[in-house]
Amino acid sequence: MSKRRTERLLSIVVLLLSSRRYLTAEQIRAAVSGYPEEQEAFKRMFERDKEELRDLGIPLETGRATPVDDDLGYRISRQDYELPEIHLEPDEAAVLGIASRVWQSAELAGAATGAALKLRAASRDGDGDAAASPPLGIQPRLSTQEPAFGPLWEAVRDRRPVTFSHLASGRSEATKRTLEPWGVVNRRGHWYVAGYDRMREAPRVFRLSRITGPVKLAGPAGSVKVPEGTDVRDLVKDWDKPLTYDSTASLRVRAGAVPTLHRYGNPKPDPAHPGWDLITRKYSDPEWYAGYLAWFGPDVVVLGPPELREAVIRHLKGALA
């Protein structure tokens, strides 16, 4: 079934590419095997075939088949169909091999390998040892495990607004959002979408893993306008708290333990406590840093400042409860 369908679609592509004139549905039916006799069944099948060809990116044009009557016809312009001339050097072909494997088992993995095959099909210059076995080097990977990625990418690509539910950090209730998406950002391995939040009437950034439930398209293609001069990267960046390192912690750390603190902390033996070192370190946020220090348990004692000392005690008491 599927094989015959592929054969029929391939025949249509070959036929319409070789014809300068627009061919009517009837002419296509006469030339291509596999369409049913019955008229309604044929029409339905032909509609599905056209849709499938367009989904593949085949530029199916419609026009008047003859100057005299109004019959609609179809053709594929060779210029619109064919990939322009391209030649790959062996090192470019090697890089192409690495790039085509960057997207992991994700929405765009198939697209990347499909594109790489088209480029290799067009150019024989890239063949050779380098292309067959990519040189050692750096191999980045991008994963998109978040279910929201697929529909959001589609929305960004086609400039369509979306609605979704979002559970903000530290909240227990999700809120419904309508967003005009401007772009997606992968920051330290996590995906974010940035855009104009219609409810908040301001630009907003959402982490994809905090989007719960389905993402729905909420408007036609092209209806999202990205304001001139928008750099999505800046939106995501603003959203981080800057690290100031303007406070100094003074710590007593068990000698031989906690290499991370010893390494950069300029340790000095504590004369009052044999087997312990005195270490000072800069930090930015006392709450965050207290959590970091609590991690080391009884190997670290905070001597000051008091706000940090109290925060660590609070963490430890919390773990005791």
Next chain:
Amino acid sequence: MVTSAERLRRLLALVPYVATRRVVSLPETARTFGMTERELIDDLNLAWCVELRAPEPYCPIDLSYEDGEISISQAESIARPLRLAADEASALLVALRMLAEAGGDRDAVNRLIAKIESAAGAAGAASSQVTIQQFDSPRVRRVAATLSGALTAGRRVHLRHYVWSRDEDTERDVDPMRLLVVEGRTYLEGWCRRAESVRLFRLDRVVEVDVLDVPAEVPEEAEPRDVDAGLFRPSETDVLAELELGPEARWIAESYPCESVTELPDGRLRIGLRTPDTTWVRRLALRLGEDARVVSPPELADDVRATAAAALAQYD
């Protein structure tokens, strides 16, 4: 099972691939297209069977395969591949920009980006709406550059590496295999001569690296890890630690590999972590304080309380 659309897409690249080269090796072509030789032959037969019945019956595609070789003598109108679709061009361009950023062969990457942008035209435009931000500290970048040099030169390296789960530094010789960027972090994959197996080393935990005057010898049996299946593969014998997280600690579920994540009332979560060594889970519980509670195993919950008590005793 591929759909008819996917198969058509493959055929529209396969026919030009052979036509551009006139003669190609059958096994090599199957490898390039990620299919078995049987599947490739089925595709070739399908293309060969295409027949147009009107106005005059004829077969537009003429090809043959024998002795492990394929040749095409006539491919007609489909001798050139189809243009790149928006998803295809964007997927490749984003990947290439990430590769350039990560320190790949920048010259070749930039040439290829320019060629693809020009071939894709408007189809590549959407790629500018995807941004990848990699944050390696200058120190990690230096380590990466040193290791990249060792890889190119095929040399063994000596690493001083911080083992986070045990909070200790270790020394080891490693034969580098490749550098990976996964989930926003850079890793060295190599044959660890101490563990005698393939290991991944996070570059931000490499304290020191020395390139040795010894050639790297990666043994035959050293298989690169299938990182696409996930970096952490827990084993059956690992302990399952279950934690209940308050709303403030939900980020843990996004930052640590959880076996299970269950929503509880009031924005709380229950997560399952599988690990060979629970030391770090104990530390994690101390770090989270009142925002987390160890549910099981009970020994671990006792351990957390005992450690917290011992730490608190020092503040008396």
